[in-house]
Amino acid sequence: MENILRDLRYGCRMLWKNPGYTIIAVLTLALGIGANAAVFSVVNALLLRPMPYPNFERITYVWASDSNGENRFSVSPHNYTDLRARNQSFESYTAFHYTSAALTGGGNPESLSAINASAEFGKVAGVQPLQGRWFTAEEDVPGKNLVAVISYGLWQRRFGGKEIVGQNIQLNGESFAVIGVMPKGFNFPSDSIEIWKPLALDLSKYQRGTSFLQSMARLKPGVSYPQAQAEAMGIAKQIERENPNTDRDNGFKLNSLREELVGEIERPLWILFGAVVLVLLIACVNVASLLLGRATVRWKEISVRAALGASRWNLIRLMLSESLVLGVLGGMLGLLLAAFGVEWLIKINPDAVPNPDEISIDRIVVGFTMLMSVVTGIVFGALPAWQLTKTNLSQAMRESSRSASGSAKLTVIRNGLVVLEIAASLVLLVTAGLLLKSFWKVLEINPGFRAENVVKADISLPRAKYKDPWQQADFFRRALEGVRAMPGVQTASLTTILPFNNGRRATSFNIEGRPVAPNTDPPDADNHEISSEYFKTLGIPIRAGRDFTDADVRTSAGVVIINEQLAKLHWPNENPIGKRLTVGSPEEVQMYGKPVSREIVGIIGNVKLLNLTDEFNPELYIPAAQMPNSWMTLVVRGKAAPESLINSIRQVVHSIDPDQPIRRPLALETMVARSVAPQRFVATLLMVFAGLAIVLAVVGIYGVMNYVVTQRTQEIGIRLALGAQRGDVLRMVIGQGMKLAGIGIGIGLIAAFGVSRLLTKLLFEVSPTDTMAYAGVSVLLAAVVLLACLIPARRASNVDPMIALRCE
């Protein structure tokens, strides 16, 4: 131990006495280790750290699926009830759906994210309220369900943390008894939920095929996912046999909670982690190369120590002590960089990762970083230590202690390190290049609408207050009139489903004159209820026919507008304008007493609904004035800076109903940007890491070439004395660098070819073997190496033969 401490002390002293070398090495390592620590903190928070629910690995989402388990859909109330009654795998099973709740009384009205869940929700989560209790099965029935559990954040923010359990609050115009407050940080199953209410499912209200629920189960101890999945599929088959008309080809798909919440980001995160490991490898190679570069200085010391009795292990330990000190110093600085880096990561892209608040530099990250620092110290220190301690004592003790053969061997090793560095940089650059190209292609996609200067606000009217659909329609008509009259507003409209906002809603329909064949499903399409000027507000082109007008009301003829995709699917060779279809939703039938026959009056361009990379779906649009809803989204195109309109929109809504909040006001451009946030996150980071790799590679290659020139000064002097031209020397040095670049690029291309296969799922319209990316990166890297060689080459060509020869 004493020896180790002494070696460490000597190591520190050596570094202190060589500040330039120490600063470069520590900075290089800090960049590599810091990048690793930053990405690891994200990986740790999202993929490794246990979720804050007891036995969280037993919690699973249960989706409806195809009979082969592919795709996934919301679950129907009937199927949820059947699966709950029949399965033996679930300890508890709950159904729920996301909703919003307008909280009024005692302050400004607030629109809160809420969940309506069945009674076993608390059991599935496995977390008890901080105060009070979860709702019971007795409260999970219509008429007895006016109870709510609230979040810690809401309790603190709205009620000042005072006694709340047992008190009543106004949600959506109804009085709910608060029965529980959840602990701080509880946001099951996803963030921003502030109210949990009973689902109070009334099966009689729903047909078998109607599905709108999500469901989650907690598996019994000892039950594996495959077992539970197999049982659920078996029950799906039973349901299919019992209900062949409504549940044909149905199944269930289980998806673990962690996979559900972070599944999409998992692969990109591991790719990022791989990228930073490559950056660290390049940093290690650089520092190893630096250490080897000091070989001529250390050679004498090592030889003398060996001559004085040091064993090889003594020498290796001494050298590793120095590299360990470097590694730990680099690690400490890296940790500091990571702390800022993580903050920056979240700041530049808050929507890219789920639960960004969870990401922090905790004890695990610190421990990982320190371990990595030690391992790094050993990795970059081992090769130089091994090589330098292979001392030929006899030769070393001679007075010309600089061993020519040793130097030659070191040069070969340093060349090898440069090749490795170039190869690793190329892999990283190709990966970054492919993902950047893919991201670029995604950004080039035309979503079918113009998002600039458009702002939206969701409005959900409480049904207790606005029971009559026409009362709801009247509210929205007044709100729209008020907003259209606001200064700075170009156009405004209303819609039930806005692209990139609140999901999709599909409906089946019938084309008049085309009866549906037995045992086949009627066609379906995404369904929107909109007011006039919607297409104008969003900049969606009308390809044929007309827009809705204020004359398309309840009492006028039923009309519908379809998109090109629907037209192409059902009227490929004819003009759909003037054709008729019926939607016939239960709500429509309830309002009109029968399905409304609607004439197709217009065809609009296709629109992306959820993601830029989605296929276009068939869509149909119905006038909101003919089919009112209690929730709609107000869309407003401003003349400029649409965010400035949000307060005015809120005032207009409040002037109609002071208790009515608006929800999630946001610019449409922001919403579209959010949809590509994970891709942007990965592409940005990879670009940063690739840039870092290039900088490190340049420094490394420059160092080696400089070293080579120093080693060959005498030889260059002789060559010049024998008649070589400056250009010959320049070419000789650059040629040597480019030879290394060629080998490194060759190896890197082969490695990149293998690694890029892992990217296939992340690439959009870009092949993992995209020739342009590979060629571009190779040329870039070759140019970088050329640049790094230029200064040493110029130095070599300026060697004065007389001085060079006299030096020796």
Add this chain to the structure above:
Amino acid sequence: MIRLENIEKYYPQGLQKYYVLRRVSIEIKEGEFVSIMGPSGAGKSTLLHIIGMHDAGWDGEYYFGDVAIHKMKPKDRAEIRNRNIGFVFQSYHLLDHLTVYENLEIPLSYRDVKKSEREAIVGDVLDKFNIVGKKDLYPNQLSGGQQQLVGVARAVIANPKIILADEPTGNLHSSQGKEIMELFKRLNDEGTTIVQVTHSDVNAAYGNRIINLADGWLKD
């Protein structure tokens, strides 16, 4: 003490062999002060390094006392070397980043001598060589003669039976060289065997025997 029989050392040169030492047989008795002399390239240093067990690639037989070195593994040879041999180099080879005290301590630390014992031994040697006042200085703060004085002190600190010196005064001016040679003489008088490589007849005169080498051969 040391007996070499038919020692040969060569470097391969293509299919040929380039001999540095040819059939060298010598014996060095305990307490002797031997000087190895000869022109440049004669093989003097090579022979010294073979005696010092730094060089392992040779043919022949080497006995250190009764121990057959030529039959030993490198690790065992290193142990014999550490226990019995001290070295002095022409260029002193002090470690630049260590103080005089630490330079002296090094051979002891590689022999696993306890810290308290090391302190005592280093203290004694500093005293004996009259360099106590220099113990916290770094080599670059010393003159050449002082550096070589530390070099010799370092060579004797582990109490070797034999000191091998490769042109120990080669980098010193004559008065400093004289001082060092007298130091060797004193050590020899105290019982330490000395083997030096030298070009200087004056330095050789401090010893009691000269071994002459030419072109790798032993000359009478």
